[in-house]
Amino acid sequence: MVENKSGGMLHEVLMHIIIIGLIFGLFFIAIGGMVDSRGVKQQVLEKQTALLVDSADVGMTIIIYKSNKNGMINSLRVDDNRIFIKVAGLESTKGYSYFSRYNLDLSSDEDSYKIKVEKNG
């Protein structure tokens, strides 16, 4: 009888440790995503690029290197007057909007993305 009670208690304690471990594990994974500041780097890149596009004139080309001090740029796209940059695996869902009188032509090569500012029409 005493052995049954001890076995039952051990089982209960183990269950609690496993459940608490799982919850805190999920919690630390979520925190880890925030602490490495990928979100901030993504914000910096998107807003810098948007400002460059805002102030660019016809004929200018903006070059953004993939190996950047703000992190490795996985992808850069321009869609619906917004700049989306994927940095260090962090997908961009919101992007940042720009305003421009001109058309943008986006191309890429091995090392960089190029945004060429062209006249409309």
Added chain:
Amino acid sequence: MDRVNRRATGMGEGIMTIYRIVLISLIAFVVLMIAFLAYEYHLDVKDIESVVLATQVAGCLAPDGAVNLDDLKKVFVDSCEGNSKCYKKDELLFYCGFSGNMERIYVDVKVYGWDDRKVLRSFSFGDSGLQWVKAVFEREKRATKDIAKFEPGHIKIRVPIKVISDKKAEDGKIDIEVIVADG
């Protein structure tokens, strides 16, 4: 009796376990939210955007340092019927060639001649309600510091220009106000 007791004890322990899981999850969630607020950082570039746009609007309306009101009168009309290249006076940015998502921008332009009190011509673009929003943030600075990241960017510039009206040129000024909201 013994079996009923054991079942009841098991159920009680199960309920206690669920209660503990919920409590621990709640505590973890609260700490997560606090950490999220601590690590969140908002980079505000709206003021810079206002400056860039104001400069471009000035360059659009006064490309050689002169605003030709005679030409603008033909383009900015009340009704665009039968006229393909015309704009309403609240479509200034479309006249300047901007397109796309411009809902977060408000631009107000006033052209003066030698007399500062008389507006010769005015143009605008966007929702003038942004002026009201900006005014609220200006007036209630202490109350709004917690939501400062939502304060619109703002610039108001006065550029000395030549104004050409009725084929006569005179010294004048152009006031450009740009407000850029969160995007």
